[in-house]
Amino acid sequence: MYSIISAPIPLTMFESLVPAGFPSPAADHAQKRIDLTEQLILNINSTYLFRVQGDSMEGVGIFSGDTIIVDRAITPASSNIVLAEVDDEFTVKRLFKRGQVIRLLAENPKYPPLEFQDGQELRIWGVVTYNLRKLY
Structure with a gap:
């Protein structure tokens, strides 16, 4: 971070x-x-940069090694790309919320949706607002 x-x-x-x-x-x-x-940057005091590792979000143009901008002040909504903390580990996924159902969706067909069981802890840490990618 x-x-x-x-x-x-x-x-x-x-x-x-x-x-x-x-x-x-x-x-x-x-x-x-x-x-x-x-x-x-919308909210300077609540915005952070994270380096992405992995290929689960390649379908939306977020690749391993990219730097994402994450804003903690934005209220997450269904379909936002979020930085989530699942059982004390960070992950970047698309948020799906419908009623009481919450899932984290990868943007790569190799990865199934993350569905939560009793006892699992999910915290939406912030909303991804930009992806910074080096092109050379």
Whole structure:
């Protein structure tokens, strides 16, 4: 687990959209400075970074080695991707809640849903808000 840097880190943001298909001719290249903390963090005092290990969430683009941003101040809702603590071990899964039924769902068909038995302890530690992945 990592804590979030509290000092602003301004970066240059180009206002033009970048096509992922064919290049756009002569776009306006206006730019401004932005702070990634302001863009990625909703609640600075309740936000943490975690490094992911494993492949259970690859279906939503979270891969082993990625860094996720987790916010503890967001109330978890069904279908949110959450950092959960199951019997004192962390896991990242999609939350399923319907009535009294709670499951944690992997986003990889290799893994069955986590269904809870009497005596098992589940704590939703926080909601995953972003995934940071290094591309090079």
